[in-house]
Amino acid sequence: MFHPYFLVASILLNYFIGLLATTASNNGGFTVELIHPDSPKSPFYNANKTFTGRLNKYYPNALQSQVTALNAQHLMKVSIGTPPVDIYGIVDTGSDIVWTQCVPCDGCYKQINPMFDPQKSSTYSDISCQSGQCRLIDSATCSPQNLCSYTYVYADASIAQGVLAKEKVTMISTSGQTVSLDIAFGCGHNDTGTFNDHEMGLIGLGGGSVSFVSQIGSIFGSNRFSQCLLPYDTDPSIASKISFGNDSEVVGDGVVSTPLVAKEDKTPYFVTLEGISVGDTYVPFNSSRKLSKGNVLLDSGTPQTIMPFDFYDPLAAEVQRQIAMDPIKDDPDVGTQLCYRTKTNLDGPILTVHFEGANVQLMPLHTFVPLKDGVYCFAMQESDGDVGIYGNYAQANFLIGFDRETMKVSFKPTNCTKQ
Numbered sequence: 001m002f003h004p005y006f007l008v009a010s011i012l013l014n015y016f017i018g019l020l021a022t023t024a025s026n027n028g029g030f031t032v033e034l035i036h037p038d039s040p041k042s043p044f045y046n047a048n049k050t051f052t053g054r055l056n057k058y059y060p061n062a063l064q065s066q067v068t069a070l071n072a073q074h075l076m077k078v079s080i081g082t083p084p085v086d087i088y089g090i091v092d093t094g095s096d097i098v099w100t101q102c103v104p105c106d107g108c109y110k111q112i113n114p115m116f117d118p119q120k121s122s123t124y125s126d127i128s129c130q131s132g133q134c135r136l137i138d139s140a141t142c143s144p145q146n147l148c149s150y151t152y153v154y155a156d157a158s159i160a161q162g163v164l165a166k167e168k169v170t171m172i173s174t175s176g177q178t179v180s181l182d183i184a185f186g187c188g189h190n191d192t193g194t195f196n197d198h199e200m201g202l203i204g205l206g207g208g209s210v211s212f213v214s215q216i217g218s219i220f221g222s223n224r225f226s227q228c229l230l231p232y233d234t235d236p237s238i239a240s241k242i243s244f245g246n247d248s249e250v251v252g253d254g255v256v257s258t259p260l261v262a263k264e265d266k267t268p269y270f271v272t273l274e275g276i277s278v279g280d281t282y283v284p285f286n287s288s289r290k291l292s293k294g295n296v297l298l299d300s301g302t303p304q305t306i307m308p309f310d311f312y313d314p315l316a317a318e319v320q321r322q323i324a325m326d327p328i329k330d331d332p333d334v335g336t337q338l339c340y341r342t343k344t345n346l347d348g349p350i351l352t353v354h355f356e357g358a359n360v361q362l363m364p365l366h367t368f369v370p371l372k373d374g375v376y377c378f379a380m381q382e383s384d385g386d387v388g389i390y391g392n393y394a395q396a397n398f399l400i401g402f403d404r405e406t407m408k409v410s411f412k413p414t415n416c417t418k419q
């Protein structure tokens with residue numbers, strides 16, 4: 001989520017997946033499958049669910065978690081506390097802090113799963129407002145109890161308020177080991193806005209120092225992660241993966257990469273968008289000026305792609321020109337969006353996104369999404385800002401590596417339902 005745009009709520013999938021097992025593939029890469037813990041295919045665990053395998057060079061070293069999709073958001077599972085409790089938070093490359101709602105909670109939105117209870121965890125500890133970690137959060141103040149109180153305001157006026165605390169996070173590595181790490185996270189005590197009752201908080205994956213990836217990276221040894229977001233129409237029982245660490249690097253056939261652009265604000269992943277081709281017609285990001293580096297940020301917490309109007313307008317006009325149907329004009333739900341009446345997705349043009357050094361092809365699955373029954377809309381909007389947001393619809397079915405070690409973002413076309 002990145003101001004000033006909207007968060008669209010998603011639905012939690014309370015889908016239980018057990019352990020991860022890895023197998024080496026013949027090209028020297030690795031495939032990972034999700035298997036049930038009782039599965040005879042689970043080679044590393046005995047009846048006590050303890051790791052019995054031996055580490056060897058065939059098992060890469062990355063930490064993984066599952067990600068599910070519904071209603072335009074993606075939820076990542078994180079186990080926190082002792083004993084561990086699973087929380088499902090919005091995957092958000094557009095912000096940093098990790099938070100979940102905690103009891104007692106007078107001002108929380110309703111959630112279906114029980115809220116995290118610090119009193120029931122033996123590894124929970126408060127972080128004082130004098131600590132260095134607290135000072136990393138701009139909004140932090142001292143509570144009357146000297147705790148580190150934060151307030152995070154999102155674009156749509158959603159507010160997350162709570163205290164920063166330290167807790168154990170449990171993850172499984174691709175080598176099959178259970179790995180415990182201490183992280184600072186927000187224990188939410190007053191959260192309001194567009195969150196729905198399936199979301200238990202938010203996992204900030206931005207580049208700032210309190211983000212989940214930065215914290216994991218500083219312990220696990222590398223500031224990179226990769227994600228494979230599922231398309232909007234995916235069966236809710238399917239999960240894909242997000243990986244952290246050295247071996248989450250995106251490599252192999254079909255990988256294209258674009259430089260990350262460092263700016264004063266460390267949180268967003270800025271890249272440079274030169275233009276987008278609609279079919280064979282090239283629409284430049286800006287025809288009247290030299291392109292500024294880092295004109296677009298990649299945000300998994302924003303569903304739609306949002307572009308400055310002087311780029312969006314010619315782009316949408318070209319898309320419309322290449323679709324034989326008439327767009328909907330008379331529907332208040334549609335408003336100014338570019339939408340079509342169709343039972344199934346459009347046979348629309350392929351869009352080629354020209355990032356600096358990387359061309360990424362978007363299919364109708366990425367560019368048109370259902371608004372309601374029988375209505376599909378262009379999954380892009382315009383804004384009057386000059387930085388664009390590359391949203392999560394456009395990121396689906398790509399294994400995308402965010403790499404602050406090499407300062408690049410890599411895209412690999414991937415069927416994320418099979419990943």
Ligand SMILES: *[C@@H]1O[C@H](CO)[C@@H](O)[C@H](O)[C@H]1NC(C)=O
Nearest residue numbers: 045046047048049050051052
């Ligand atoms: C499970 O744990 C118990 C107690 O630690 C141990 O006695 C037993 O051998 C373990 N079972 C297996 C299959 O490793």
Ligand SMILES: *[C@@H]1O[C@H](CO)[C@@H](O)[C@H](O)[C@H]1NC(C)=O
Nearest residue numbers: 106107159161189190191192
């Ligand atoms: C919760 O936050 C709102 C504003 O976001 C504030 O008005 C209210 O006093 C807060 N409630 C508590 C219990 O802190």
Ligand SMILES: *[C@@H]1O[C@H](CO)[C@@H](O)[C@H](O)[C@H]1NC(C)=O
Nearest residue numbers: 061219220221222245246247
């Ligand atoms: C990750 O890579 C860095 C640099 O190559 C290395 O120092 C570190 O030990 C690696 N960490 C892990 C967990 O493999």
Ligand SMILES: *[C@@H]1O[C@H](CO)[C@@H](O)[C@H](O)[C@H]1NC(C)=O
Nearest residue numbers: 285286288289308310311386
């Ligand atoms: C394109 O350049 C013009 C002239 O410098 C500027 O006014 C406009 O904001 C730019 N548009 C975008 C989308 O950056």
Ligand SMILES: *[C@@H]1O[C@H](CO)[C@@H](O)[C@H](O)[C@H]1NC(C)=O
Nearest residue numbers: 231365397414415416417418
């Ligand atoms: C991805 O794989 C699934 C399962 O085989 C299949 O149903 C789906 O059509 C594939 N998606 C794409 C975009 O190829």
